[in-house]
Structure formats: C-alpha cells, structure tokens
Amino acid sequence: MAREQLQVLNALDVAKTQLYHFTAIIIAGMGFFTDAYDLFSISLVTKLLGRIYYTNLNKEKPGTLPPGISAAVTGVALVGTLAGQLFFGWLGDKMGRKKVYGVTLILMIVCSLASGLSFGSHAKGVMATLCFFRFWLGFGIGGDYPLSATIMSEYANKRTRGAFIAAVFAMQGFGILTSGIVALIVSAAFDHAYGAPPYGQDVASRAASTVPQADYIWRIILMFGAVPAALTYYWRMKMPETARYTALVAKNARKAAKDMAQVLNVALEAEEEKVEKMAEKPANSFGLFSKEFAKRHGLHLLGTTTTWFLLDIAFYSNNLFQKDIFTAIGWIPPAKEMNAVHEVYRVARAQTLIALCSTVPGYWFTVAFIDVIGRFWIQLMGFFFMTVFMFALAIPYEHWKERPHRIGFVIMYSLTFFFSNFGPNATTFVVPAEIFPARLRSTCHGISAAAGKAGAIVGAFGFLYASQPTNKKDADPGYPAGIGIKKTLIVLGCVNALGMIFTFLVPEPKGKSLEELSGENDDDDTELQAGVPYRTAPEA
Template identity: 60%
Template sequence: MALAVLHALDSARTQWYHVTAIVIAGMGFFTDAYDLFCISTVSKLLGRLYYYKPGTGKPGKLPQDVNNFVIGVALVGTLSGQLVFGWLGDKLGRKKVYGITLIMMVICAICSGLSFGSSAGSVMTTLCFFRFWLGFGIGGDYPLSATIMSEYANKMTRGMFIAAVFAMQGVGIIFAGLVSMTLSKIFLDLYPAPAFNAIPVDYSNVMSTQPQADYLWRIVLMLGAFPALATFYWRMKMPETGRYTALIEGNAKQAAADMGRVLDIEIQDEQDKLAQFKAANDYSLFSGEFLRRHGKHLIGTTTTWFLLDIAFYSQNLTQKDIFPVMGLTQKDVEVNALREMFETSRAMLVVAFFGTFPGYWFTVFFIEKLGRFKIQLVGFFMMSLFMGIIGYKYDDLKNNKYMFATLYGLTFFFANFGPNSTTFVLPAELFPTRIRSTCHALSAAAGKAGAMVGAFGVQNYTLDGKVKEIQKAMIFLAITNMLGFFFTFLVTETKGRSLEEISGEDGSSDRDAGTQMTGTNTSATTKTTY
C-alpha cells in the first residue's frame, strides 16, 4: 500500500525547488569539507610558529601527538555529532535540528581562528576544543542533508540529487586549497623572508617564519564560517519533508500542504490510510524485524564506509607529508613558512581539481545509469589497484613525480567516482523513514571511525616523509580498499525504486539480491493503491 503523497513525490518532475534544495544542503557540505581539510594547509605553519627549538637550525614542527589531535579532533567531534543529530532527526524532525548544525559550524569556525593562550600548548588546546565542536556541527549535516534530499527527490533522479549534494564536498576541498594558496601568496608578497640556508642558524626560525603568519592561519580557519552563514536563512525556510510529516508525525494533510507549497504538484491527503501504513512498519532499530529486513544492509553500509574513510582521509590529511616526497613541494629547510604553505596549498589544489573534483561529478552524471552498486565496486577495485602500484613500485615512482602525481590523482578520482559518493547515497535510501536518519548516522559514524584510523594511525607512517613508511601505508590502504570491495556485496542496488519499495514499507518483499545488484527495476511487480 502506498500513500498519494509518496507517489506524488516519487513521480514529480524535476523542478526549481529541487535545485534550490541541492544548493542549500550542498553548501553545508561545502563548509564541511572546507573546515575539515583546510587544517592540512596550515598545520605545518602552526608547527613553525609555536614549536621552534632555538639552535637546531630546523623549522619548528608539531609534535606527533599534537599533530594528530589538531588534525583528528574534528573527526572525533564529527562522529559524535552524526550519532546525536542523526537520532534527533528521527525523533524531532529533519528541519528542527537542521539549523542548529549551521549555527555550531559558524560559531566554532570563527572561534577556531581566535584560539588563544599564553603558551603553545594552551593555544593548541583551545584550537582543539573549538574544532571538536566544529566537527560536532559538521557531523549533523551528514544524516540530515542526505535524508532530506532523499525524501524530497523523485525515484528516477534521487541518486543524482543526493550525489550532487555530496559533490559540494569536492568544491569545498578545492576552495580550502585555493583560499590557503591565495592568502599565503598575498602574505608572502607583503612579508618576504630568506630561505634557511641563507641565514645564520641561531636566527633561522625568526627569519624564515614571518610573525605575521600568525594572522594567516586564523583567517583561513575563520573564513569557513561564511558559506554556512550565507545559507542559514534559506535552510530555515525549508519545510519539513513530506515523508516525515506523513509517516512519523501522522499528519497527511500537513504533508500534502507543505509539499504542494514548494513543488508544483497536487496531493491528496489520505489520513484514513495513514494509520494502516504506520502500523505495518512499527518496529524499532533494536528489533528482530529490523535485523531480518535490514541487518545485512546496515552491516554493509557501516563496513564499507569505515574501510573507505581509512583510505580517503589518510589521503587527504597526509598530502602535506607526501607532496615533498613526490617533488611537488620543496623541503621545509629550503623555504620560508609562507612559501611552504603556498606550495602545499597549490599542490593540494591541483590534485583536488584534476583528481578529486571530477570524480564527484562523474558520480552525479552516471549514478542513475550505472547504479550505486557498480560504481562502488569499480571505485574500490581501482583505488586498491592504484594504491597497490604506488606501494610496490614506490622506489621507481618517487623519481618520476609526474607519474607519481598521476597515479596519486587517480586514487582520488576513483574514491569519488566510487565509494566516497555511494557510501553517502545508499544509507539514505535503504532504510525505513522512521529510522532513516539514525541508520545513515550510524553508517557515517562508522566512516568517521575509519577516518580516525587514518588521522591517528596511518598519518603516523607519513609524518616524517620517510619512503619506507609511506610505502607501507599505501600497501595497507590498498588492502583496506579490497576489503571494501568484498563488503559491498552486502548492499543492494536501489536505483529506479521508491524509498518505500526499497525499505519494504509499502508491503513489498525484498527481491532476490542478485536481481537487485544488476540494477533491474522491480517496481513494476509491486502492487500499490492510491
């Protein structure tokens, strides 16, 4: 049995409001990516400013434990925020908590740049405190944006719309590199300094780390507040999704009115059918019925996202340490602080623009043609292949920076034209409305647990730029990606089917897994009444 409001949403033509919703939700992910990854462009600068040891003749460097926390504390906050806001999204409604995430992101991005203290340790402590809560707000954006977009979209373009929201992460990564590169170039032109080998040892850090650079990293972090602030008004004007209003709040009339107001469709309210629909799906996350219907799916979405993010965040957060080995940036003893930040940001921008960014949009354009399942399988396999080549042929590749950069960029491309996009899409489609946000949050939190493995574990292998350690890290990541390939078989294809058919809420039973994986549209056999 299907309700008219659900059928109308599934069959509604693409309209301007769909585009508006993509932009509103997508700007959240733009901000998320900028805030999470801009720290990589400034972390070496923080070491030079606050951890220089006089008389060494070497630039200051963040201690390994401090570096791990500065880089990884936002991920801990993100994991926590995903679980809290994902649960609240099902209990209180998607819209009611959607604005809170933006407010937290705006305030904490600004406060991160204003981090204070009387010593290096106290500044880093303050910075980590605000970045934890910044991550907490970012975490809420994952389940809420995915759920809202999936519940607004029609069944033929749903995957494309959700992927388009997530693709704004790629734009955010580009801007993290672009903003850091531009500002560091401006500061470099205003405050030039000689290289280390041109100045006495005792004055090396003073001369090669311009004191004005203390303003630079703060400006970079604070600029992350503006995209979120710009979309706050429009996010607050979005109505609650029709599916939540009808299926969770039990108000079919209000759902019809809300969706009729923002979409050019006529919807009948069917309050009499609603009680029957809800009764057929009245089971909780911790129930045998959920385990029977969706246990395998939840294991699939959590494990694949966990394994993917080990590789994805290891790649992104350790670029600054791998770039000098690849020959894309100079060694720290050869350049001053602002020049080092400029070169790191420039290399990050190039890799993102030619590798990361295209992968996201390939997914947007092909997800409804190829399906989620095939894209995820191919992505995991190609990531494993290219990382394996980099690992096993590292001694040869480190002397050929163009080949190294090409293979390294291809790992980013297939991460995004692959599991980094599909692991975000699938949890927003596979689970029933009453626990959709929670299940997406659990899947995303598993991903952030993988990201923490990358930030606190894999990053330690690359921190000193040692060839053998980077080689080991690449081989390890190749293995995790191949595991992700095999765990993908626990999820099923969702393209071309309504959310209620996928979750079984409309009374239809799951089709044979092999049939679903081929991308066959089985909706024609489903009996529905309107």
C-alpha cells in the first residue's frame, strides 16, 4: 500500500512540459554530445596516426598501427569510462548529483585539449601521452552517464520521462555526426591547402607520402571536443540539486520545496514531518549489498547490466571499426591507393553518411515512441532486428563484397545502427535511471553503464583481432590470423540474440512515478516484479 506522495515530488510528476524541461535536456545532453564526439572521433584518425608515426610497417597497408598500439589508442578511453561510471555513480549518491556534475565536465574539457597536445620525441612517446589523456577523458565521460540520466529522470514528469531521458542520450547521435563533419572539414581544408601530396606522383608514391602538416589534423579533430563542453559549464553549475535527492536522500524538505518552487513557479510546502516518517521506513534504509536489495532489485540489476553489456559488444564493434568493414567490402579504397589526408576524408564521409541516415534518426524515433510503445518493446524489437540484419550481412558476406551489391551492404549495415538506437542503445540508458531507489539510483545506473563499457571493451579488442583474415599473410602487420569479418558478424548476431533473452528481466517503467517503481513510497513489502514488461503501465 502506497503512502501519500510528497507534494514537491507529486508536483514534478504531474508538471506540464515547460521551459525548464528543455533547458535540462540541453544542459545534460551537451555532455553526451561531447561524450560521443570524444569516444568516436578516435576511429576517424587511427589510420592517420599509423601513417604519420608508423610509416614503414607494410607497403601494402601503409601506416598500419601495431596491434598493441591500436588496441590501446582505441580502448583506453573505454577503460577510463568504465572506471568513471562506477566512481561518479557512487559519488553522485553520496555527495549529490550537482556537486560532482561540474567535475566531469572539467575533466572532459582539459583532457580533450591535452589529447590534441600529446607530445613526445618519438612515436611511442606521443602514443603513450595520448593514451594517458584519453584514459582521464574517458573517466570524465564515464561520470556523465549516471549523473545526467539520474538528474533528468528526477526532474521529469512521469508522463514524458522516458522521452526526456532519451532526448538527453540522443545528443550522442549529434556528437557522432559532428565528429564526422569536423573531420571532413579539417581534412578537406588541409588537402586543398597543401596538395597532400603532389598528384603527379604514381599511386604508390602518393599513398606512401604524408605531408608534415597532416600531424595537425588529428590534433584539431580531438581538441574540438572541448568546445561544446566548455559552452555548457556555466549553465550546468546553475542547475539546482534535484528535489528527489534533496528530500529523499539528504532529508532536507525545506530546500527541496524552495528549489522546485522556483523551477516550477508554484508554491510548495516543505512537509518536513512526512520526510522524517519516510526516512524511518525499512524500505528506505537497505543498502546495495543487502538481502533486501537483492530481493527487491537483484533481478532488475542483472537485467540492466547484462542487456547493456551485450548491446555494447555489438554497438562499439560496429562504430569503432566501421572503417575496416567498409574497406573490406571495397566501399573505401585500400590505403595503398590514397594519400593520408584523403583517407581521413573518405573515412569521415562514410561515418557521416551512416550517422546522418541511420544513427541520428534512430535516437529520435526512440524519443518519439518510448512513452507510447514502452521501454520493453522498443528494446526487444531493437535486439531482434539487429540480430536479423547481422545474420543477413554475415551469411551471404561474399555476395555483398561484389561491386554491384556494395550499396545493399551499406544500407543493411546502416539499419543495424538505426535499430540499435531505436532500440537497446537508448533503452539501456533510460531504464536504470527509473527503477532503483533515489539513494542508490546513480550508483546502480553507474554499475549498469560500467557493464556496458565492459562489453564495449570486449567488442573493441575482440573485433580488432577476430576480424583479421584467417590467413596470417593477409592480416594487418603484427596481427595473428583471426576468424574473418564474416564469422565475426555471425558472433555479433548471436550476442544480439542473447540480448533479447535478458530483456525479459527488465521491468516496464512507463507511466509510473519513480517512487512507485522503486517502492520507496510503500508501507508494506510490495515490490516491483521482474516480468512486468509483458504488461504496460497505465497512463498517468
């Protein structure tokens, strides 16, 4: 049986959509814009890094990064992100969402700039410096996940909460798109300015040549990530602490009422006695590692962690290594046929087209339909179609490599991005911010997100080695033989199928208040059961 809701929380639940909702989406969303830009821009410049610093490894594949260097440059930010999600998720519940919200942004600004200024007297020194700063960049990015999701969920009304949280996450699509556009502009400008290199040379000489100014390209692209984060800092610091943290965790009813009265422009009572009574309930005192938590939310946490882990194996494999897949099918010419600057341009053009036509629309389809269809059905549908399209690409793989059929491969490959974003890539971010108690919400979201980044690390490192040709002679310099792209895509299809199964552990939060979902407002031992996804919640 539920107690009467606090007036300040009820006011948030039933509030009409107004300016402060959109302000919060932009402030929190610009963090995710920066996150995506920083995480995925590295895939645009790894080939260029190889051209500049490792020019003599292989004439057929000029400038290929050695395996260890490539894995470190690609994956170190993901390792930092995992650590940041756990640390800042925990800190957000201990100190408050706002107090640590600015720290993550400062880390991103400083480390984006420092990544572009990576120094060293030789290749290993530059790569080591770059990896150091990208780890701490990832650490700041990791903090943005639980804090932004939790803040948006605690500000939103229950009728459109899913759309608001998804809109914050959808800014990630614009970050990916912008990284491609910036790379296109910078590479085209350098190609035009420096004629990189003279086109009178034969094909092999042009491919092997790299103008000295090319070193500025990757630095400018990485440093641009500091711009959106810096523009957001002032407004992020002006946001008040969420009423749910202030009232339910800090137990300061007066401040919660005062802050939200200003935000909502309504008169609210402090209700200090009611807050004290709620704090005395056993349902509001159990810890993360308690039997009570395991009983109430253990299956939920298992569901959010496993689905995010499985999703990110496929999602990051596809995003970080799409340039290699497009090269393998012949959509991007081999490195030996292009100069270094033009290769950046071709890779960026491919990523921009995919982002514009499938990645960005997928995010906003979720925003439009998440509070209509529900989280469960969108996630299940997304995993299903990702599985279908992965198998459709993998099984007739040799067919897609033929020139007349390449466009079909690109279209179907784009659809895997569309249904990951109109599917589990969005819902795995939204649900953990809704179903756990306020005092553990940021922590549990951080754990779920960290499981996702563990999957991203598996995907990034696993795809790097697994996608190598089965014949070692055909593999990139220094790499062992792999299982090939065809079998790798089949494995990713199986991973997506597993994601469908574990989705059944995740409850459907549509239309319910956060206190209903977490059980914080209950008098008795009522709990939200795993398996609720089959039933949609009533409209508010």
